Every structure is written in structure tokens, then in C-alpha cells.
Amino acid sequence: MQQASPEPSLAHRPDLQGLRAVAILLVVLAHAGLPFVPGGFIGVDVFFVLSGYLITGLLVRELAQNGSVALARFYARRLKRLLPALAVMLCATYGAASWLLSGVEARTQLASAPFAATWTSNLYFAFASVGYFDELASRDLYLHTWSLGLEEQFYLVWPVLLLVLFRHGSSRRRVSRRVAGLLLPGLGIAFLVSLAASTYWTFAHPQAAFYLMPSRIWQFALGAMVHLAAEGGPVRADADRAWAWPMLAAGLGLILGGAVGLHPKLPYPGAWALVPSLGAALVIAAGHGLRAGRGGPLAHPVLVWLGDRSYSLYLWHWPVFGVGFSLGLRDQALLSLGLILLSLLAAIVSYRVVEHPFWKGRLSHAGPGRVLLVGLLAIVSVLLVLTHSLRQLPQPDVATELSNRWRRDVAAIYRMPCDAWYAHDRVEPCVFGKDTAPRTVVLLGDSIGVQWFSMIPEIFPEPDWRVVVLTKSACAMVDEEYFYEGIGQVYRVCTRWRNAVLDMLDRSRPDVVVTGSAATYGFSGASWVEGSARVLGRLSKAAGEVFVVPGTPSLGFDGPGCVSRHRSRDGHLDRSACRAADRARHVEPVTRSLRQAADRFPNVRVLDLNDLVCPDGTCNAVSEEGVVVFRDSQHLTDSFVRARIPLVRQRLDLLGRD
Numbered sequence: 173m174q175q176a177s178p179e180p181s182l183a184h185r186p187d188l189q190g191l192r193a194v195a196i197l198l199v200v201l202a203h204a205g206l207p208f209v210p211g212g213f214i215g216v217d218v219f220f221v222l223s224g225y226l227i228t229g230l231l232v233r234e235l236a237q238n239g240s241v242a243l244a245r246f247y248a249r250r251l252k253r254l255l256p257a258l259a260v261m262l263c264a265t266y267g268a269a270s271w272l273l274s275g276v277e278a279r280t281q282l283a284s285a286p287f288a289a290t291w292t293s294n295l296y297f298a299f300a301s302v303g304y305f306d307e308l309a310s311r312d313l314y315l316h317t318w319s320l321g322l323e324e325q326f327y328l329v330w331p332v333l334l335l336v337l338f339r340h341g342s343s344r345r346r347v348s349r350r351v352a353g354l355l356l357p358g359l360g361i362a363f364l365v366s367l368a369a370s371t372y373w374t375f376a377h378p379q380a381a382f383y384l385m386p387s388r389i390w391q392f393a394l395g396a397m398v399h400l401a402a403e404g405g406p407v408r409a410d411a412d413r414a415w416a417w418p419m420l421a422a423g424l425g426l427i428l429g430g431a432v433g434l435h436p437k438l439p440y441p442g443a444w445a446l447v448p449s450l451g452a453a454l455v456i457a458a459g460h461g462l463r464a465g466r467g468g469p470l471a472h473p474v475l476v477w478l479g480d481r482s483y484s485l486y487l488w489h490w491p492v493f494g495v496g497f498s499l500g501l502r503d504q505a506l507l508s509l510g511l512i513l514l515s516l517l518a519a520i521v522s523y524r525v526v527e528h529p530f531w532k533g534r535l536s537h538a539g540p541g542r543v544l545l546v547g548l549l550a551i552v553s554v555l556l557v558l559t560h561s562l563r564q565l566p567q568p569d570v571a572t573e574l575s576n577r578w579r580r581d582v583a584a585i586y587r588m589p590c591d592a593w594y595a596h597d598r599v600e601p602c603v604f605g606k607d608t609a610p611r612t613v614v615l616l617g618d619s620i621g622v623q624w625f626s627m628i629p630e631i632f633p634e635p636d637w638r639v640v641v642l643t644k645s646a647c648a649m650v651d652e653e654y655f656y657e658g659i660g661q662v663y664r665v666c667t668r669w670r671n672a673v674l675d676m677l678d679r680s681r682p683d684v685v686v687t688g689s690a691a692t693y694g695f696s697g698a699s700w701v702e703g704s705a706r707v708l709g710r711l712s713k714a715a716g717e718v719f720v721v722p723g724t725p726s727l728g729f730d731g732p733g734c735v736s737r738h739r740s741r742d743g744h745l746d747r748s749a750c751r752a753a754d755r756a757r758h759v760e761p762v763t764r765s766l767r768q769a770a771d772r773f774p775n776v777r778v779l780d781l782n783d784l785v786c787p788d789g790t791c792n793a794v795s796e797e798g799v800v801v802f803r804d805s806q807h808l809t810d811s812f813v814r815a816r817i818p819l820v821r822q823r824l825d826l827l828g829r830d
Contacts, residue, residue: 185459187459187462187468188456188479189475190470190476191470192222192478192479194215194475195216195218195219196485198213198214198427199212199215199216199489200212200485202215202431203490204512205502205508209432210435211433211434213440214448215431216319217452218427218451218452220323220388221392221394221398221449221453222452223323224391224396224399225398225399226395227327227330228330228392230246231330231334232355232399240335241331243331243332250324252530253483253527253530254320257483257526258487260526261487261522262285262288265495266282268491268495270282272737273498273733274732275572275736276572276579276732277308281308281312282312282314283309288317291320291324292325293315293317293321294317294322294325294383295384297315297379298379298382298384299379307804307805308733311494311497311498312494316486316490322384322385322388325385330392355400356400359396359397362389365390366387366390370387370442370445374442374443378439381660387441388441394449395456398456401457416460416461416462416468417468419455419457420458422454423457424451426448427451427452427455430444434447437654437657437694438655439660481523483523484519484520484523485516485519489515489519492514493511496511498730499734503728574732574739575732578732581810583625583810583813585641585643586619588641589602591619591622591643593644593645594656598672599642601642602641603638604639605629605639606635606638609636609637611636611684612638612680612682612683613638613639613640613683614639614684614685614686615640615642616642616673616677617649617687617688617721618688618690619646619690619807620688620724621689621721623724623807623810624686624813624820626814627816627821640682642673644665644669647663647665647666647669647689648693648703649670649688650693650699650704651702651707652699674711674714677710680714682714683715684718685714685717687720688722689723692726697765701765701769702769708769708770717775717777718775718776720766720769722759722763722766723759723762724785725758725786726791727750727791727802728752731803732793734749734793735793735794737749738750745794746794750793750794751791751793752790754789755790755791756783757789759782763780766778781823784816784820795812799815
């Protein structure tokens, strides 16, 4: 995360470096996938408040001393602090991804590079339209740079605004009073307006709320208000330590409590972001009563050391994790620890070799004009290099064509207009066969359930059967509402659609219903049982027979990408290189819950096909027969489904199908 370089005239606060360390640790642990800090993403909110405090302090101090702000020096200082390490990370990530990943993976996961190089990636992600099945695009290796872009956009405006407000100041004392007197009310208004907008956009336009600067102004304003209150208001550096310790404890409690209690399935930022933001404000204010930030646990040398390197660690951890996860290095504690240590090593080297020399070392003394010119040339150079290099990936070779073919290996149903995703809740079935067919089978489910479509017409053939498909992506066949990260809000479209489908089936009364959905919705065990039972209860009354297909295990990495990387020149597919052990454990609890729900109804049975996908619990991107199994990390190829139809027919016979 971006760190501001204090001016020599601004008092050094070791505790603020410690706060940086806490924030970056939360972010890294959360991105590593460790379950005990699901809300670790709040570390970015802490950085925003801290940045507002420090940068405002620098600007106000300069205003008080000189009656103006040297904009060229301000922007040059930020370029020296931020650009060199960013440029090195961008280029190194490109090189590592193009070397270690397949061409399709690299091109897709590096798509935001030109925007990251110009501090505009937050705009790219705010307005990007990512399709439901465009899984690789959601794993962009520069995704973390959105916060850097947002912060720089704010500071393009902030010092100019201060100059406008205080351009008539004369004496140092007078300017200082004008800063406190004019800025605090304005900041209060900005805080309230931005917070209100953020809360509204979080529900109305969640991507904009998360990535765009107006929705985050209130966090920078909060940090700025803490500075002004501490320097010129009731909070003084020599205040009694009696209030400082409770304030510090409360602030850390809010930050750590938010990291443990919040999770990605909450509408964010909105009102929930107040938790870590107020926590950061309390911690910063408390430092004024603890020997000007030199006391308290956050001033520990280890935390200060990590805080100094927090910007480099923020830059490097995400691409390290992204490439590692793409290679299958996840879901195991030792692998996660290894990626964390590798990120820390990269941060240490980056800080020593790149960041510190330009920040405080031998390369930090260049004048503003030269820095701005060189910085502009560096940005343009990196932009041109990355843009040109991206156009070369992937080369149109056999491996690329095969990879794309595997990704497009989908059932015919996915190319038909049955699935409106979250666009609307209208029931729009796809029908196969004649209306005069004596019997009807319905396939009902999300994209995981409907991936088995090709087996339905084979097992229930014309002219005796008519096949009706009812599907909505990411819509669980569980009567429970839930927050859907893909749209940033509760998926009520799914609830309305599911209820409308059940009403329709009550009227049409099909002979057979085959239903299924993914096992990754995050419901509790009780919700899986009771929510599934409510849906199955309706289906059991409407249909003669109901078969429940549990969600399949995921591979954990991109299947076509792995197969493409390990395909030999003679076309041999190396199975051993693309296997993932012990994947069934992720879905077994849900399968047990579905069995409990199905056992309540005499005509409902569970059709478990997961051992056909992942024999002995081990998933592989390539089957024993040499068929590619997964077209991404979780959806099956249609070729694999078709190859398993004889075995599925045997399963149905064993279940006693008439």
C-alpha cells in the first residue's frame, strides 16, 4: 500500500509505522486465504486514514511555515517515493507471468498493466465488465494497484484545494489559525457527503463504491481531521496518558475485530468501513498522548521495521500470490506460508535496492523539475513497454489454440438464452423435444448444476421425453438469501427467480427433476440442510422423482492453463503435473447436508457424481483417458461430461429409476 514520506519538519511517529505493519499484515494474511482474518482487506482502509493524516500534516505544516504549497516539490516527492518500486514490480511481474504461466493466462491476468502504470487501475476495475465465466480476468495480477491509483487521484486535488482556501494567508500564525478554522468545517462536510455517497453506492453501484475516489474521500478526511484536532484542537501531544491507553485499546479492538468479524460477503465499503476507519483514527490520536507516538506496543522495533517496508510488501504480495495460486500453490498452510515469506523477501530486496535509495538515500536529492521530467519519462517508458509486450501475448501457436478450445468446450445450453445471470428474474426456460412428448424432465440449477446438461437428453431421449432447462448462474438451489460478491450485494434476483421457478413447476408437474448447484456458497450446515429441504419439499410435491446432484470439487487452479504449460511437443498431456489432492474435503460436508435434506422425502434421492470427477478425492485437469476435465478451475468440459454418461446411467439404474 502507498506510504507517504514525512517531511523532516514533521515529527517522527514510530507508532504510525507500527500501525502500517498491522495493516499490511492483515492484508497479506487475508489475501493468502487464511481463514482467521477473513476481513483482513480492511488494512487498506487503515492506510487511507493514515495517509490522510500524514499528507494533510505535511501540507498544513508547509502552509503554516511558508503560506503556500510548492506543488512541484510535493508531486516530485511522491514520485520519488512511489514510482521506482512500482515500475520494478510491474515489469518483474510481467516477466514472471509470461515465463511461468501459459500465454492465455498471462495475457488475461496482465490486462490492467497500462492502467497500473499510470495510476488509473481503479478506474479500469470500476468500469470493467467481467463475464461470469471470465475467471482469469478476476485474477488480475495488478488488481491491488487500484488503491494506489485512488490515493494519487485524491492527492492531485487535495493540495490544490488547500492552496485555494488559504492563498490569502500572510503570517505563520494567521495561516495556522485559518487552517484550523476553515479546514475543519469543510472536512466535516466532505466526510459526511462522501460517507453518504459511499453508503448509497455500496448498494446501488458496488463496483464504483469500492474503486472510485469520491466514495473514499471521507476516509482521507477523517485522517486529516485527526491531525487538525491533534495539532490545534483539544487533543494535545502533552495530554494526560490516562485517555491515551483506552483510546489505543479501543482503536486496535476495532481494527482487529473488523479483520476477524468482517468478511468479503458483506456490502463494502459503506457503513461497515467505519469500523476499521474509526479504529485507525483512534490509534493515531492515542499516539499523541503516548510520548508523541514513541510509547505503546505499536512502537516496537519489529513493527516499525515492517512498517518501513509495508509499501514494498503491498506491491509484491499480490503478484506473488497471484502467480503462485495460478500454479496451484494454495489451500495448504505450508504453501501459503511459503508465498508469504517469498513476498516478504521480495519486499526486503525492493526496499533496500529500489525504494529506500529514491526515498531517503543517495538518489533522493534530485530537484523537483528533474524528478518530474524523469518520472514522466519513466511512466511513459513503462507504459509503452508493457503495452507492446502485452500485444505479443499469447503467440498464435498450437498450445494457445488448444487452450482456447478447452475453455470453449461447453454444453450447448450455455450458448442459449436460458440464463440471464443477475440481469432480471424472469423465468426463460430452454426446451428440447416436442411438446407432445409424454414425459418431461427438468434440469434446474446454477452453472455447476447445469454443466451436466449433455447427459440429460442421452438418458432421457426423444421422442419419449421433453427436456426443460431452468438455470441462473451463481443462484443456489437453497432457500436462503446470501451476499453475492460478483455483484456486490444480496442476490435477491436469485431468490425471486427461484420462487418463480418453483411456482411454475407446481403448475407444470414434470415427471423428473434433476437439480444441483455449487457447494461454495458459504451457508452454514443448518442452512444447507433446512434451505435445501424447503426447495426439495416443493419439488417433491411437483415432480414424480427428484435427483439432487451435489456440487463438484474445484481444481483450485486454471485447468487449461496448467495443461497448456505441461503439454509436450508431441502433444502428450502430463497428468501428474496438474493434479490436486484432497479436493473432495471441500464439498463433502455439503453433500452430507444434501443427503440429510433429501432423506425427508420419499421421492428425492442424491445422485453423487463427485467420485467420477475426482477419484479418491484427487482432482486432475486431465482424466485417465486423456480428456481435459476442467475448462477453468471449477467448471467441467462438455467432453468430460459426455465421456461419463455411461457411468451416470449406471448410477441412475442403481438408484432404482423406473
